[in-house]
Amino acid sequence: MNTTIMLFLVQDGITNGAIYALLGLALVLVFAVTRVILIPQGEFVTFGALTYATLSAGNMPGTAQLAVAMGVVAFGLDLFGGRRSLHLRLVARAFAINILLPVAIYALTYWFAGKNTPIAVNIALSLLIVAAIGLFLYRLVFQPLAHTSVLVLLIASVGAHLALQGLGLVFFGAEGQRGPTISDAAFMVGPLRFTGQSIAVYAITIAFIVGLWLFFGLTLYGKALRATAVNRLGARLVGIRTTLSGQIAFLLASVIGALSGILIVPITTLYYDTGFLIGLKGFIAAIIGGLVSYPLTAVAALVVGTVEAFSSFYASNFKEVIVFTLILPVLVLRSLAAPEVEEEKD
Amino acid sequence: MTQRLLPISIFAALMAVIPLIPGMPPFWIVLLNNIGLAALVAMGLVLLTGVGGLTSFGQAAFCGFGAYTTAVLSTAYGMSPWLTLPLSLLVSGGAAVLLGLVTVRLSGHYLPLGTIAWGIGLFYLFSKLEFLGRNDGITGIPPLSIGTLKMLDAGTIYYAIWIAVLICALLSMNLLDSRTGRAIRALRRGHIAAEAFGVQTPRAKLLVFIYAAVLAGLSGWLYAHFQRAANPTPFGAHAGIEYLFIAVVGGAGYVWGAVLGAGIVVILKEILQSYLPLLFRGEGQLETIVFGILLVLLLQLAPTGVWPWLMSRLPFKPARKRPDTSLTLPARDRPAAAPGALLKIDNARKQFGGVIAVNNVSFDVQAREIVALIGPNGAGKSTTFNLITGVLTATGGTISMQGRNIDNAPPQEVVKLGIARTFQHVKLVPDMSVLENVAIGAHLRGHAGAISSMLRLDRADEAKLLAEAARQIERVGLIDQIDQPAGSLSLGQQRIVEIARALCVDPTLLLLDEPAAGLRHMEKQRLAALLRQLRDGGMSVLLVEHDMGFVMDLADRIVVLDFGTKIAEGTPDAIKRNPDVIKAYLGAVA
Numbered sequence: 001m002n003t004t005i006m007l008f009l010v011q012d013g014i015t016n017g018a019i020y021a022l023l024g025l026a027l028v029l030v031f032a033v034t035r036v037i038l039i040p041q042g043e044f045v046t047f048g049a050l051t052y053a054t055l056s057a058g059n060m061p062g063t064a065q066l067a068v069a070m071g072v073v074a075f076g077l078d079l080f081g082g083r084r085s086l087h088l089r090l091v092a093r094a095f096a097i098n099i100l101l102p103v104a105i106y107a108l109t110y111w112f113a114g115k116n117t118p119i120a121v122n123i124a125l126s127l128l129i130v131a132a133i134g135l136f137l138y139r140l141v142f143q144p145l146a147h148t149s150v151l152v153l154l155i156a157s158v159g160a161h162l163a164l165q166g167l168g169l170v171f172f173g174a175e176g177q178r179g180p181t182i183s184d185a186a187f188m189v190g191p192l193r194f195t196g197q198s199i200a201v202y203a204i205t206i207a208f209i210v211g212l213w214l215f216f217g218l219t220l221y222g223k224a225l226r227a228t229a230v231n232r233l234g235a236r237l238v239g240i241r242t243t244l245s246g247q248i249a250f251l252l253a254s255v256i257g258a259l260s261g262i263l264i265v266p267i268t269t270l271y272y273d274t275g276f277l278i279g280l281k282g283f284i285a286a287i288i289g290g291l292v293s294y295p296l297t298a299v300a301a302l303v304v305g306t307v308e309a310f311s312s313f314y315a316s317n318f319k320e321v322i323v324f325t326l327i328l329p330v331l332v333l334r335s336l337a338a339p340e341v342e343e344e345k346d
Numbered sequence: 347m348t349q350r351l352l353p354i355s356i357f358a359a360l361m362a363v364i365p366l367i368p369g370m371p372p373f374w375i376v377l378l379n380n381i382g383l384a385a386l387v388a389m390g391l392v393l394l395t396g397v398g399g400l401t402s403f404g405q406a407a408f409c410g411f412g413a414y415t416t417a418v419l420s421t422a423y424g425m426s427p428w429l430t431l432p433l434s435l436l437v438s439g440g441a442a443v444l445l446g447l448v449t450v451r452l453s454g455h456y457l458p459l460g461t462i463a464w465g466i467g468l469f470y471l472f473s474k475l476e477f478l479g480r481n482d483g484i485t486g487i488p489p490l491s492i493g494t495l496k497m498l499d500a501g502t503i504y505y506a507i508w509i510a511v512l513i514c515a516l517l518s519m520n521l522l523d524s525r526t527g528r529a530i531r532a533l534r535r536g537h538i539a540a541e542a543f544g545v546q547t548p549r550a551k552l553l554v555f556i557y558a559a560v561l562a563g564l565s566g567w568l569y570a571h572f573q574r575a576a577n578p579t580p581f582g583a584h585a586g587i588e589y590l591f592i593a594v595v596g597g598a599g600y601v602w603g604a605v606l607g608a609g610i611v612v613i614l615k616e617i618l619q620s621y622l623p624l625l626f627r628g629e630g631q632l633e634t635i636v637f638g639i640l641l642v643l644l645l646q647l648a649p650t651g652v653w654p655w656l657m658s659r660l661p662f663k664p665a666r667k668r669p670d671t672s673l674t675l676p677a678r679d680r681p682a683a684a685p686g687a688l689l690k691i692d693n694a695r696k697q698f699g700g701v702i703a704v705n706n707v708s709f710d711v712q713a714r715e716i717v718a719l720i721g722p723n724g725a726g727k728s729t730t731f732n733l734i735t736g737v738l739t740a741t742g743g744t745i746s747m748q749g750r751n752i753d754n755a756p757p758q759e760v761v762k763l764g765i766a767r768t769f770q771h772v773k774l775v776p777d778m779s780v781l782e783n784v785a786i787g788a789h790l791r792g793h794a795g796a797i798s799s800m801l802r803l804d805r806a807d808e809a810k811l812l813a814e815a816a817r818q819i820e821r822v823g824l825i826d827q828i829d830q831p832a833g834s835l836s837l838g839q840q841r842i843v844e845i846a847r848a849l850c851v852d853p854t855l856l857l858l859d860e861p862a863a864g865l866r867h868m869e870k871q872r873l874a875a876l877l878r879q880l881r882d883g884g885m886s887v888l889l890v891e892h893d894m895g896f897v898m899d900l901a902d903r904i905v906v907l908d909f910g911t912k913i914a915e916g917t918p919d920a921i922k923r924n925p926d927v928i929k930a931y932l933g934a935v936a
Contacts, residue, residue: 037459144646151401154458155594156645158587163638170635280466280583287459317474324467331460332448 004191009309015198015267017305018205021298022260023282024289025212026253028297031286032229033249035150036142039157041257041282042275043164044130048258049265050172050272052126053179060113062171063129064106070136071102077139098139102132119180127258134254137164138246146232146246161276168272176269179262201263208256209298216294225249281308281323288330354516361508365501375500377616379572381608382507386565388592388604389511389518390558395590396598397522398554399534400450401458403586404465408559410472410581411438412566417484417576418477427490427571431564438563439556446555451548465586473578483577490571503572510568511605514561517800518601521557524799524808525792528782530554532775538737539773541757543766543851544790553796562589595644597651599777606653614640668828669781669812671820675791678764678852686749688713688886689734689765689855693743696729696910703729705910706743711855716877716887718897721907722930727890728770730907731857734888735767736760747855762790764854768844768861770890776833780824780843783832785815787850818846823872838864842873849880856880858889862896874900898922906930 023041030038047063054061075098082090105128112121141160145153183196216222228235228245236242260278261270285304289297304323311322365375387405395401415437416430449460473481490497490506497503521527529550532540537547570576579585588611596607618633648655687710696704704726711717719727732738734745736757745752747763766787774783788811794804819828822842827835832843841861848856858877862870870893877887877900891897897904898918906914906921908930914921921927 141642145649148645148649151395151458151598152594152645152649154401155591156642158591159638159641159645161638162641163635166632166635166638170632276583280462283459284463287456287463318470320470321467321474324463324470327460327463328448331452331456 005313007190007192009313010306011192011198013306013309014302015201015305016308017285017302018201019260019264019278019301020282020285020304021301022205022208022256023279024285024297024301025208025294026256027279027282027286028289028294029212029256030249030253033225034138034142034146034153034246035229036153036157037150038253039154039161039276039279040137040164041253042277042279043161043168044134044254044257044275045261045264045278046168046172046270046272046275047133047164047261048126048130049179049261049270050168050177051129051258052122052262053177053265053270054172055109055113055117055122055125056119056180057177058114058116060110061126061129062167063133064102064109066167066171067102067129067132067136068106070133070140071098074098074136074139077144098136102136105129105132119182123182123262126262127255130254130258131251134250134257135247137254138250142250143243143246146242165273165276168275172272174272176271176274177265178269179265181266182263197263197266204259204263205298209294212252213294221248277320284323284327287327354512358508358512361512362505365504372500375504377612379500379504379507381605381612382504382511383565383569383572384589384592384612385511385605385608386514386568387562387589388596388608389514389601390561391589391593392596392598392601392604393518393522393530393554394558395593396600396603397534398530398551400551400555401590402461402555402558403458403583403590404445404461404468405558405562405589406581406583406585407465407468408438408442408562409566409569409585410468410576410578411441411559412563413570413576413581414472414478414484414566415563416567416570417487420488421484421486422477427488427567431567434567435560435563438566439560442556442559443552446552446559450551450555462583462586466583469578469582472581479577481578483575485575487570487574487576489574497571500572503568507568507572510564514564515601515605520802521796521800522601524804525785525789525794525811526550526553526796526799528778528786529789531778531782532786535773535775538757539769540786542735542737542761543787543847544758544761545786546758557796591641595641595651597653597655600651600653600657603651603653606656607651610652669816670809671813671816673810673813675788675810675814675852678854687711688715688748689888690746691730691734691743692745694730694733694740694745695742696726696733696738697741702910704733704740704907707907707910707912708743709905709912709915711886711888713854713886714881714884715902716881716889716900718901718904719888719890719907720892720894720897720904724909725907726910727907728859729910731767731859731890734760734857735765761851764851765857766848766851766853766855767857768841768848768859770859772837772840772844774832774840774843774847777831779829780819780832780835780846781812781815781828783843784819784847784850785811787818787847788814791850791852815846815850818849819843821849822846822876836864838866838869841865842869845873845876854885856885856887858887858891860890860892862891862893870896 023045027038027041030036051061051063075094078094078098079086079091109125109129112125137160141156142153145156181197182200185196187194216226224235224240225245225248228240228242232242264270281304282301285297285301288300304326307326308319308323312319315322364370364378387409391402391405412434415434416427419425419430419433420427445464449457452460472478478484490503495502497506522531529540529545530553532545533547533550540547569580592607592611593604594607595610596605597603615633615637618636622632622636689711691710692708693706694704694708695702695706707726707730719730721727729738733740736752736755736759739754747765750763752760752763791814792807792811794807798804816828819825822845824839824842824846827839832840835843841864845858845861862873865873874896881887901918904916904918904921905912906927913930914924914927916924
């Protein structure tokens, strides 16, 4: 192998790895706060990417309607949940979040769709739509199950994944799509060509890693979220609203997922079901990072991306096998290094 | 016919006549075959996930091992399917040993995530390997045959599948209702309590992991000969996830929940696939959407699954047989009165980082003696217990039992020397009966392994264990609660159940961590009487307790700890007058 090929592969690996890092971070975040292993993370990716691609093609994305529909159901659930004490304030608040918000997003999307809108607007709209879906997903699926075991949450998560993936097919069809690049700028460093797109990927990943690190380490909200993760009951007793923590986690995760999708859809063609596999590779990184450490997850994601790039060059047939078995040595090391801690389950 | 076998026999008879019903559409038989195949895998998951608490998304890969093994051997090498059956099971079991050694040690959420990863890795491996036919798989697999009867159609292989389901259900239930089964059922509640009674938890986990994989391998073997072809699709990540659904939907802790869950999921999917497109003009993957939504709804309405929900609505409750208490287990040799100390703790030290929890503490316990370890909260009493029983390893010093050094011995070895304990925070399995919980204490006094349990060859051994457990329950006065789930008892009673469990070890030294907490006055007096009686019978007791009246009346000798350091030791009367103790513990004014 010559150095140029190696450099290419490393560059490719780092770009992919940065995306996996973003997804891995979101998974760690959601798991730490809600104990949900977020399989639908992949759907946030495809929804974000394909919504952006659809908007760029001048069409109205189905996800906007989904947000409205989910909001209506969430409104119903909120009213039902608070039926014993229906104050005007409570109803108004539920109405604002569950009805007004998605309808406003829908109206905005409707207004802009079909016109020759700038890329930034399309990105903002896609993020808004997917954020709303993420928020309502927590409200509809996971909030009623918040007290149950990790296993039940996991199965619910799979159910949500199936439903959303099916909806993805309805909204976007079976054909793959690509979106316009964020920036067409490109420059050469030695033999390597850096595009504006890949620079954007790096910059946004680093910004998120640092941002999350600071958020959880330094802010009161971040600490409240971590407290919820350790002990829901304890967190509630000291006045942390665990539901709010869950909503924040899902909001962040859906935004991160959608953003990753928007970042890669100009580079690779995405299909309605691509997200699952991309999300799983984020998982690998998150597991290597132990589902707790953000910096470690980011480093692991870069390793996953690089291994993927190299194995697709040398043994493209076994690319996925290699990437997914990468986890085994890590698990061995983990089980040797950290003896099991006693935990009371259920 | 015993009461246990009656419902199963009725079910078997029912299943046997279904294909004989005239006019039965062949398609329904195919559906039932699919249910049976899924039920086999889900049954393994019931034991692994529902009972053992180890979640695996990778079971479909084990089906793949089973299916591909027979596919390759019966097509490329022309082996008879019956010869490939043991090989298929061996290959899936062997794969489970390798993957299990790596994964079952992982705690909590690492395990499910790890299984997703290797599940997908194996799926891609199946679909890329040349000799497995890559994505196209292997076709032309010979059918099963007995003599001249070739099981070519769905109606004949139906019997092979459902006989396998019934046998595996029986074996699984036998396994759960045994010494090994109790060890598996205790896994979900953490490993410390089980290990304190000699259960090798890593081995129990690996065992149930292999068992689940072998059931999946059997399902794969049947699948290959039913479809007469094998390709990677049914062994991928989605299939693995679906098996887990089935187990959870049916009721993850129940063997028959697997069969019920398989029925619900397979039929539901079939209905959705055939009717939804009619309703909605065949747009997209509607069945996946509806299936996903229904799944979430079901979990929200019945998170424990359908089977327990059904069972709780049964008009009658299955009665349990009381164990025959005349059977006995061989007793341990008791040391004659006091040839030196029974338990000797010499300069034991435990540091957690900078915190010194136990600071060079020395004391001993003689034969036939009740010693109390007292001290304010945080004095290091429970840590001392954990050092003695091997839950924690000491930073320094030596601990010996009857002259044998047990410094670094694991809990399973410590209990073999006759040291049994209770826990400050009760560690019982709440959904197991009092009898079954107590019988865990006798784990080391039984010898039946998993295979003899499955085949019910363990009954003599098992009867003795249960008899011993029942005797100890009677001894502590809880015979009326013997069949209740341990979690339904009051906290004080649960502590007494823990004492009965410890007594099942037939210990020479009993370690009790706050046994009287939560007891009423009369119950405390009864407990004190029991402990005196145990001492007079040759047992020694070391207890931690905060109830001073209880301790002063009962103990022969008292050791006082404060901030990890021993500040006094002596008879109750001497301790009551010791100025250091009064200052540190009883309060300066007392």
